[in-house]
Amino acid sequence: DVKVTQSSRYLVKRTGEKVFLECVQDMDHENMFWYRQDPGLGLRLIYFSYDVKMKEKGDIPEGYSVSREKKERFSLILESASTNQTSMYLCASHPGQGYEQYFGPGTRLTVT
Amino acid sequence: GESVGLHLPTLSVQEGDNSIINCAYSNSASDYFIWYKQESGKGPQFIIDIRSNMDKRQGQRVTVLLNKTVKHLSLQIAATQPGDSAVYFCAEPDTSGTYKYIFGTGTRLKVLA
Numbered sequence: 331d332v333k334v335t336q337s338s339r340y341l342v343k344r345t346g347e348k349v350f351l352e353c354v355q356d357m358d359h360e361n362m363f364w365y366r367q368d369p370g371l372g373l374r375l376i377y378f379s380y381d382v383k384m385k386e387k388g389d390i391p392e393g394y395s396v397s398r399e400k401k402e403r404f405s406l407i408l409e410s411a412s413t414n415q416t417s418m419y420l421c422a423s424h425p426g427q428g429y430e431q432y433f434g435p436g437t438r439l440t441v442t
Numbered sequence: 443g444e445s446v447g448l449h450l451p452t453l454s455v456q457e458g459d460n461s462i463i464n465c466a467y468s469n470s471a472s473d474y475f476i477w478y479k480q481e482s483g484k485g486p487q488f489i490i491d492i493r494s495n496m497d498k499r500q501g502q503r504v505t506v507l508l509n510k511t512v513k514h515l516s517l518q519i520a521a522t523q524p525g526d527s528a529v530y531f532c533a534e535p536d537t538s539g540t541y542k543y544i545f546g547t548g549t550r551l552k553v554l555a
Contacts, residue, residue, distance in 0.1 A: 334485075361541045372531065372547035373486075380541065388542070420485055424541050428493075430476045431533075431543060433485035 333357070334434035336421055342440045349408040351437050353421030361424040362404035363431065364388075364396060366417040373420065379404055411441045454552045461522045463549045465515040465532035472534040477506060477517045480548070481528045489517070489530075519551075527553045 337352035355362065363378040365388075375388030377396040385396050393415060397405045404423075408415055418438050422431040455461045467475070473494040478486035492499045492506045492515075499506050505518040515532050529548040536542035 363542075370547065373545040375542060378540070378542065386540070427535075427541065428474055430478075430488045430491060433478075433487070435485045436483070438483075 334421060334423055334432050336419075336434040336437050338437050339435060340438050340440075342442065343408075343411050344442055345412060347408075347411050347441075349411050349439065349441075351406040351408075351419055351421075351439070353404045353406070353423075353434055354402050355404075355423035355432070356402065357423065357425065357432075358401065359423040359425050359432075360401070361426070362398065363422040363424065364394075364404065364406045365420045365422065366390070366415075367420055367436075368417050376406065411439075413441050415439065416441045451547075452550045452552065454554055455522045456554050457522060457524060459522055461517075461519040461526065461551055463517045463519075463530050463551065465517075465546055467513050467515065467532070467534050469534060469537055469544075470510070470513060471537055474535055475506070475508065475515055476533045476543075477504075477515075478531055478533065478545075479526075479528045480531070486531070522551075522553050524553050524555065527551055 334355045343349050361380050364376040365373040374390050376394050379385045379398040395407045418436050420436050421434040424431045476491045477489045479489050480486040490501045490506050503520045507516045529550050531546040531548035533543045533545045
């Protein structure tokens with residue numbers, strides 16, 4: 331079974347802090363994604379990566395950056411956390427065309 | 443633009459009854475559709491998928507129907523159980539040539555005892 335893990339389930343940070351969210355997948359998938367999920371808005375793509383050191387902006391990249399130094403790990407960075415970044419963050423990996431994305435359990439981030 | 447939408451945001455169903463969750467999609471070129479289940483506080487889990495060359499696909503207690511004429515998907519859950527309470531959403535591949543997906547906003551299924 332594909333396993334996607336996220337570093338934290340719950341996180342509370344202060345405004346202005348730098349926040350790192352980490353995601354690891356164990357199935358050698360090339361494609362990895364970061365989403366945020368807010369009530370009524372569904373899943374919104376922040377960034378995705380289709381290979382090591384490769385990244386592309388999603389629909390809402392402002393205020394975020396990513397890092398993919400190894401194939402299995404995709405990190406989301408909030409350079410200076412703000413209260414409007416309070417959300418559920420979901421990581422996913424994907425083996426390729428015609429297959430589903432596999433999601434991690436999510437990190438609920440609260441910025442105070 | 444492309445969109446995947448759901449007709450009902452909340453669906454309440456009596457335990458033991460069948461549930462039907464609907465999804466409309468806008469991209470007629472989509473060749474693959476997925477249904478996910480997301481329980482409270484958890485990440486989405488794959489339930490079932492269907493390819494565009496099929497009209498129906500059955501799994502364990504779930505059936506997905508695809509009507510390409512009206513660009514409509516439905517997820518049917520037979521004999522709904524309390525454990526089926528969750529948010530369900532559909533997804534289709536983005537046609538931009540990447541591996542992105544477009545997700546619906548979801549329908550919350552509440553199972554009444």
